[in-house]
Amino acid sequence: MSQPAPPPIIEDPFTLYFWEGSAAHQLLIMRCQSCGTWIHLPKPVCRNCQSMDVKPEPVSGKGTVYSFTETYKAFHPYFVDKVPYLIAVIELAEQPHLHFQSNLVGVTEADVEFGMPVQVEWAEFGDKTIPVFRPVTREGTVA
């Protein structure tokens, strides 16, 4: 039996940058060009200064684990053979509370810690590439 198709992703010109960046292994986050505030999830306006001059910019890909949950039940056919998997909210290093929801890889649930440093890496999602996160040691090397 063939692999079930991944869940549909809405083709939206406004979020196309995310897929293009990911294909080039670059994590892009929307940023206000007027005051410098990072905006995720992306919006056409900055809630800090109300400027509509927003543009995606690369970030370091470094962050820490704010929260996580290990999912055991599949809610879509594509994920039936992937459970259990770790969903996590990563606080990106660029700004306090800049929360990016992703998957944690290379670690078991029991070894995940709140505040643990992580680094972006790249995973396949159907014919697309997505950013996921892996714990790093305090020295910054991949665990």
Add this chain to the structure above:
Amino acid sequence: MAITTKNRRVAIVGVGYSNVGRNTGLTERHHAAQAANAALADAGLTAKDIDGVGSWGGDAVDFGYMMGFQDLRWELNVGVSPAFIAPAYHAAQAVAAGHADCVMAFRIMMQQPSSAKLAAGGAMLGAPSMSDTVFQYPYGNFSPTQWAGLLMNRYLHESDSTEEHFAKFAVSQRNWALLNDNALQRTPLTEEQFLSTPYITKPLRILDCDYPCDSGSAVIFTTEERARDLRQPAVFVDSSSLCSIHDMNFEALPDMVRTAPVKASKELWARTDLKPSDVSTAHLYDGFSVITFQWLEALGLVPQGQAGPFVAEGNTSLGGSLPVNTDGGAINVGRRHGANFCIEAVKQLRGECGERQVAGADVSVWANAVGPFAGAMLLTKS
């Protein structure tokens, strides 16, 4: 100058449910009609007395015409919003302002697909038209249980609560349900049974979630003057709030422990002379159990981070210092999306709860939702 807004005292005079159950085979209109007739009978009102309708689920305008209400002076269909508090809050405001005299607020909710059906590709949760799902679906995030797992795990990290406390909470709620003929879950539950059920998304178990079903709920709001002549002892709206602090992306909340209930509670208490220590019974949303814990702390009923130990000491159970979710909560009465908390608060203040009646109940708070948005209402007996 025209006077367009009055400031009338508002009462709840009628409450009712449809024939709530699992996959009932009935339509939203059936559930609305059953709940409406139950609420009218409870109040001793007729359809022609109703001049305003608000609903989440189905269509308020459709229900009003179907039921033979008066030509409506006020109507509202709420969109995605913090459960039943949204139509209830606005219904009370419409009566207070004098834009309608007798308003029925509905929450009609049909059972959602099971995870087995979702995994088999037979259905899809969520709204794929929302562009924000491009940041969720690739990570296998589809279900509200998953943001609840994230909120619950962070709550466990920051508070003194443990999974064992959540087990004790589930048992306390089930014990209330054993005293409620209207509950769907009525077999005794032990902490061991709770802890032996598998995780859906750790640390969240199925018994941390409300119970999916088809439900219709209706509540009638009117003026104090009108309420005095009706069948039931009037229950008064003392204070209410409806607040939001974030968009609908729970995963992006800057703080997953202190969320919209904090803001809604602050507003609720700022609009009354009553205090948290005056509350006799609390009816706090349990779509996921961590939500009840957040509300206990946000409302100032329990110190921050102490909801778990408070529950474990038996305070929220029958005979405890603060009975909570005395109908058994939505985990046991089924998903009525917040309306059951309003209706149970009214029944406690009327003194009609039989074996589960809290003696001397005179102030009750009910509260809905968590995260981006939330609302609460304080009800009194006199």
